[in-house]
Amino acid sequence: MDKIETLKNFLLKSMDLLEYDSVCGKNYKSPNFDLYPNDYLKFAKIELDRLTNNKNDKLHILNCVSHLKRAVDCQLDVFLYQLNLYHVVKDNNLKFEKKLDFIKGIGIIESSSLARLNRLRNKMEHHYKCPDILEIQVYYDLVNAFVSLIESNIVIFLSSSKIYLYTDECSFKLEYIFEDNPKIIFNLRYWEDLEPPLSVTVDFSERKEFEYYLKVLIILGKCFLLNIHLDKDKLL
Template sequence: MVSIDKYHGMRWVSSSSEVLEFDGVISPELYLKFAKRDFREDDGLRSLANAVSNAKRSLHLQSELLSDALGIKLIMPRGQISFPKRIGFLRDCGVVGGAILNKLNSIRNTVEHDYIVPDAVVVQDFIDVVELFVAASERLVRSFPSMADVQYECCLDDAPVVGTVIFPPGEGKIYLYSHQTNKVIREELRTMDVDEWQKKHSIKISPQNHEYYGWVKWLIGAHI
């Protein structure tokens, strides 16, 4: 498989992005607003319980939206994917820093039990950490790096030429495309969509390959 480490001084010269869409009418940001409003109401256990529930909804929806777009279903295609697996996948993809994710995991364990309401200090901390997570990842939701035309200073001898990196949200594949000069291959463009044609003639990397995560981290870091 092709590692991004084989290319030195890689940068993109043009790019396109997509907005990640979620099912439903309530966004992670809106759930977070609900949580803050619940907490401010200061109506004892009812307010705290509602605040925790809405903060969890915000956290789970944001992590689901991002991990699905980044391709988690390609490696976990069956059944419901647990929150810890989603967070682990997001860490591997470099979506947010380890410090935020570690704090998130730690405090989430405190508020996880469905029938125990934490005290106000813990609830406030939980809302704050969820807000950090949503804010740190929101740029990726609003501008997902689905394609980049790239240049680089040099590459290792065994590295293929790469001109475009294609990353359709939800597919779980990185496509490394280089300009095709073969007349027979280019003739296919008469009957094929150009995007599908480029993907057909690209090197494909999926989350089963550890190289995938290096490309994803570069795309996210270079774009954001």
């Protein structure tokens, strides 16, 4: 069974007929870090403000870059912690780029924005070049937007980690299970046994499938909470 095509085909076939029954959320603890993404953003802003008076002060430039890098790293780890995937990622020793690939895979941020963010980061980190203040300001704005975007998606996800929908022919459930080995379950049951019931489970070891199912769960949560129409293109 192709698990991605199974869910995708059902949604594309039924999306215009789907009605929300209910959504359920979960309160999940934040990691016990001493510092969080917004702390690093504050530190970066302090350094950026100091650059106003001395645009060539390399110490403040490099400090700002370091704080912005930590803000991105920390926000990724907070998000993974909220998904109860932090330990899984650490056990698999997934590096920064793989974490960004995961964020891209679940559709939270556009690939072009991620590429720009990573390009600036790599230029500052690996080429021993001190960026100018305009690059720093662009980097700050990108990181600030990145942190805010993931924060909003955390709220949406935790508010709708279990979603029930229905049509005239069937009931449909998509649920994120926050256990030691997190998984996503897709259940489909037809009224009057028109077709056999269907249950599909994916976990993080099935990376592409897990990313797609989580993307769909987040999209459906946004549509419900923000009362917007489900965009077929986002499911492809």
